Amino acid sequence: VGEGCQGNSIVYKSKKAERFHVKMGGPGSGKGTQCEKVVAKYGYTHLSSGDLLRAEVASGSERGKTLQAIMQKGELVPLDTVLDMIKDAMIAKAGVSKGFLIDGYPREVKQGEEFEKKIGAPCLLLYIDAKGETMVKRLMKRGETSGRADDNEETIKKRLDLYYKATEPVITFYTSRGIVRKIDSELPVDEVFGHVAKAIDDLK
Numbered sequence: 001v002g003e004g005c006q007g008n009s010i011v012y013k014s015k016k017a018e019r020f021h022v023k024m025g026g027p028g029s030g031k032g033t034q035c036e037k038v039v040a041k042y043g044y045t046h047l048s049s050g051d052l053l054r055a056e057v058a059s060g061s062e063r064g065k066t067l068q069a070i071m072q073k074g075e076l077v078p079l080d081t082v083l084d085m086i087k088d089a090m091i092a093k094a095g096v097s098k099g100f101l102i103d104g105y106p107r108e109v110k111q112g113e114e115f116e117k118k119i120g121a122p123c124l125l126l127y128i129d130a131k132g133e134t135m136v137k138r139l140m141k142r143g144e145t146s147g148r149a150d151d152n153e154e155t156i157k158k159r160l161d162l163y164y165k166a167t168e169p170v171i172t173f174y175t176s177r178g179i180v181r182k183i184d185s186e187l188p189v190d191e192v193f194g195h196v197a198k199a200i201d202d203l204k
């Protein structure tokens with residue numbers, strides 16, 4: 001894996017011209033929503049760290065039970081656990097994927113550093129940016145149907161606090177490398193996607 005990256009999302013570009021995108025942003029900012037649209041247009045493989053963790057929880061394994069307890073409290077799971085899951089998922093698709101869109105990782109600067117050591121450096125980080133009150137409103141609404149144990153008022157507050165404390169510094173870290181594209185996620189979904197697509201096209 002060589003160079004690559006993009007704001008609230010990071011694109012990792014390999015020597016074989018595969019691309020690894022990472023999307024970052026606060027809880028409920030719209031990362032997953034935009035990733036789905038990127039997959040439809042560009043055919044990248046979407047890997048959401050949260051989805052991978054929820055799949056482990058759903059498996060009913062002992063590890064899943066431990067993860068569930070952490071996620072229900074709105075806390076971050078251990079770095080090694082989440083990085084190993086992402087790495088395994090990338091390896092499983094390495095031969096067939098046009099590129100990877102990584103959503104929800106890195107959540108803290110140390111995660112970004114470890115990803116670069118074990119997998120590669122990003123070329124683009126897509127920073128999906130929404131106001132705190134917007135994120136809370138969207139998550140409360142999503143919680144009416146999502147079935148997610150962390151889409152409740154108390155846990156949303158903790159997730160948001162943790163985002164500002166631990167995850168926003170990741171954006172500062174990558175801004176110094178000039179790879180961050182900040183996307184205004186207060187706009188309607190399709191308009192947000194217009195800006196996301198422009199940021200990806202600008203890489204070509």
Ligand SMILES: Nc1ncnc2c1ncn2[C@H]1C[C@H](O)[C@@H](COP(=O)(O)OP(=O)(O)OP(=O)(O)O)O1
Nearest residue numbers: 026027028029030031032033138142185187188189
């Ligand atoms: N631009 C938008 N305008 C209005 N609603 C939006 C927009 N983008 C997303 N939503 C809705 C869809 C969902 O119900 C909710 C959260 O979006 P989602 O894409 O699931 O966020 P996310 O993936 O960043 O959150 P999480 O980190 O909790 O997984 O908000």
Ligand SMILES: Nc1ncnc2c1ncn2[C@H]1C[C@H](O)[C@@H](COP(=O)(O)O)O1
Nearest residue numbers: 049050051071075076077082104105107
């Ligand atoms: N990269 C991550 N590091 C630690 N914990 C994580 C990571 N990605 C997801 N998680 C845990 C903690 C989050 O609150 C939940 C849900 O993630 P989401 O991206 O909101 O689906 O999973």
Ligand SMILES: [Mg+2]
Nearest residue numbers: 031032048050
């Ligand atoms: Mg999501």
